[in-house]
Amino acid sequence: MKLMSWNCQGLGRALTVRNLRDLVMKFHPSIIFLMETKMRSSRAMRLRRRSGFQHDLYVEPLGLSGGLAVWWKENISLTVLFKSKNIIHVEIASTSLKIPKFVTFVYGPLKERDRWIVWDLLRSLVAGEQET
Known part of the structure; x- marks a missing residue:
């Protein structure tokens, strides 16, 4: 199983879409995490389907910034335990994994004061304190 993470800085441009398709064709990821999509999920779903991913999860952008997406293939079982803007x-779980794995996708905030909030949240996730 391959996992790919990319800060695409907006999925609306033709060059970005072409680069995404090239990366997917080259590396054949089973899961892809996209940061800074700057795109509503309704538009991103079309691109996800054209890229060969059957499932998706989105965190909508705030205004013209942010936005997260996780896309995964049919042979993967992915259960969301927590999501936020970061x-x-x-x-x-997958047939290629002996036991389920926990994965945390992080899009770090630009401002230093906001990073502490994300670090505290990550610590609480590790400690099992956070609810969905």
């Missing part, structure tokens, strides 16, 4: 925490 973090998506999931449990992943």
Whole structure:
């Protein structure tokens, strides 16, 4: 199983879409995490389907910034345990995995004061304190 993470800085441009397709064709990821999509989920779903991913999870952008997406293939079982504007925490199961794995996708905030909030949230996720 391959996992790919990319800060795409907006999915609306033709060059970005072409680069995404090239990366998917080259590396054949089973799961892809996209940061800074700057795109509503309704538009991103079309791109996800054209890219060969059957499932999706979105955190909508705030205004013209942010936005997270996780896309995964049919042979993956992904359960969302927590999501916010900066973090998506999931449990992943697959026939290629002996036991389920926990994965936390993080899009770090630009401002230093906001980073402490994300770090505290990550610590609480590790400690099992956070609810969905």
